[in-house]
Amino acid sequence: MNRAHEVYEGIYLIGGSDITHSADCSVYLVDCGKDTLVLIDSGAGPSYNLLVDNAGSLGFDLTNLKALILTHKHVDHIGGAAKFRKNYGCKVIAHELDAKGIEEGERFLTGAEAYGIILEPCPIDIKLNQPETRITFGKLEFNLIWTPGHTPGSISVVVDVKGKRVLFGQDIHGPLIPAWGADIEKYRESMKKLINQKADILCEGHFGVYQPADKVKKYIEGYLKQYSH
Ligand SMILES: [Zn+2]
Ligand SMILES: [Zn+2]
Incomplete structure (x- = not known):
């Protein structure tokens, strides 16, 4: 097992x-x-205590x-x-189009069934419904971009x-x-939107951290190519 660690100034990978x-x-x-701390995603559930311990450590x-x-x-x-x-x-933030599954602890579309996990329903405090929403926490401004697909x-x-x-x-x-x-057309539009952000560092959902900017661009373009017609 790897350990929780800082991936960039003030940004920590605490679970995976x-x-x-x-x-x-x-x-x-x-x-x-x-x-002020902000968490991005929360793991599958069984690891909750470990995530808390990692933040503490x-x-x-x-x-x-x-x-x-x-x-x-x-x-x-x-x-x-x-x-x-x-x-x-903490305030839970999610897009309104995915809210139902989260708030109802729905089993099929959330993948809970496939993972064999009992999903605890979670109320959402802030439901996003705009292409972009900017929210400031502490000294940082978060831009939450709708990227369906x-x-x-x-x-x-x-x-x-x-x-x-x-x-x-x-x-x-x-x-x-x-x-x-999933929707491949919307995915392709969303990935183009992300390339236009010209990010220097990509923190991916499962596959690690990519940098600098040209590697981030290449990573996204690689999947755009994979998911083409
Ligand atoms: Zn997913
Ligand atoms: Zn995932």
């Missing part, structure tokens, strides 16, 4: 399939300054957790959400940190399963 649980997505904790007090941004409704990203919200009072309500997160643009692109690699609500 080789860090906390085989079913987990990459879980990123952002130190926004001013005693890096010196963070999760009573400062102000927000949990859920990039989309798949269980590997949302399974721990209800516990974080209940125990730390992998799911109807997928979002990507862009934050400028100390002169570099960081993109939390999450499941750029897909898969695109129509039965789970």
Whole structure:
């Protein structure tokens, strides 16, 4: 197992399939300054305690957790959400088109059935419904960009940190399963939108961190090529 670690100034990888649980997505904790922490995705659920321990071992007090941004409704990203919200009072943010699955703990479209995980329903405090929504936490402005394709309500997160643009692109690699609500045309438009962000660092949903900017662009273009007609 790898350990939780800082991937760039104030951005920490605290969970993932080789860090906390085989079913987990990459879980990123952002130190926004001013005693404000933001979590991007929450793992599949069984790893909740380990994620809390990892944040603690890096010196963070999760009573400062102000927000949990859920990039989309798949269980590997949302399974721990209800516990974080209940125990730390953080605001849960997700796109309205993926809200139903998260709030109802739906089993099929979230992938909970396929993963064999009991999904705890989680209320969403802020439902996004715009192409882009900017929210400031601590000293950082988060741009939440609607990037449908992998799911109807997928979002990507862009934050400028100390002169570099960081993109939390999450499941750029897909898969695109129509039965789970994926849409290849929308995915392609969304990926072009992400390339236009010209990010310096990509924090991917499962496959690690990519930099500098030309590698980020190449990574996204590679999947655009894979998911073409
Ligand atoms: Zn995923
Ligand atoms: Zn996914």
